[in-house]
Amino acid sequence: MKVRSARFVISAVRSADLPRDGRPQIVFAGRSNVGKSSLINRMLGRRDLARTSSRPGRTRTVNFFLIDESWYVVDLPGYGYARVSKREREAWGRNVDMYLRSAAGLARVVLLVDGKVAGAPLDSEAYAYLRSLEFDPVVAVTKMDRVKRGARARTLAEVAELLGMPSVAALFPVSSRTGEGVARLLGMLLNREFSTAGAPMPRT
Ligand SMILES: Nc1nc2c(ncn2[C@@H]2O[C@H](COP(=O)(O)OP(=O)(O)OP(=O)(O)O)[C@@H](O)[C@H]2O)c(=O)[nH]1
Numbered sequence: 001m002k003v004r005s006a007r008f009v010i011s012a013v014r015s016a017d018l019p020r021d022g023r024p025q026i027v028f029a030g031r032s033n034v035g036k037s038s039l040i041n042r043m044l045g046r047r048d049l050a051r052t053s054s055r056p057g058r059t060r061t062v063n064f065f066l067i068d069e070s071w072y073v074v075d076l077p078g079y080g081y082a083r084v085s086k087r088e089r090e091a092w093g094r095n096v097d098m099y100l101r102s103a104a105g106l107a108r109v110v111l112l113v114d115g116k117v118a119g120a121p122l123d124s125e126a127y128a129y130l131r132s133l134e135f136d137p138v139v140a141v142t143k144m145d146r147v148k149r150g151a152r153a154r155t156l157a158e159v160a161e162l163l164g165m166p167s168v169a170a171l172f173p174v175s176s177r178t179g180e181g182v183a184r185l186l187g188m189l190l191n192r193e194f195s196t197a198g199a200p201m202p203r204t
């Protein structure tokens, strides 16, 4: 599957900003610095469509990108960045919650978990929160290029256990640096997304 066009549409901060055209949305959620923006760029084959940064906490708003004029990629601000004020953390929660509640039935959520550290307690909270909103998140384990070959199986087992998932088979190990797993993840997302949302398959 090759993406022909991808363009930034809007940074949403209030519900009036959200697209209301019914197009399916694929949402990337996860801790600050986990690699959301990098994975989006790699999936879409665009070097810097979504802003990436080594400074955590860079993405603050809910950012929409329209792909092939037929579906959206949504880049959520990361959670768990300690060095932001309480007020900012609350604003984060409001933005994300505002968006997710509007997106029920339209969005497929990908939860990213950092493979380099095999996840963190906040990831299991995020997973439970998403499930409480009736999403069934796809879990991608990022930065696999930083995990030694001999530690891969253990890392994936730890992530599955942390989230309370029955099996590692449901995890998608990926690396935005090497491209590992990225095409497989995108293929699965598009198949599931477009078949469940009943929207037409993009002709690519
Ligand atoms: N080694 C390696 N580093 C990565 C990978 N993906 C992202 N990074 C690095 O991790 C850092 C954060 O990446 P971003 O894509 O900006 O992370 P984010 O989740 O969008 O961060 P926020 O917007 O702050 O929530 C950057 O320094 C990236 O270069 C990967 O697959 N492998």
Ligand SMILES: [Mg+2]
Binding pocket: 036, 037, 038, 051, 052, 058, 059, 075
């Ligand atoms: Mg980002």
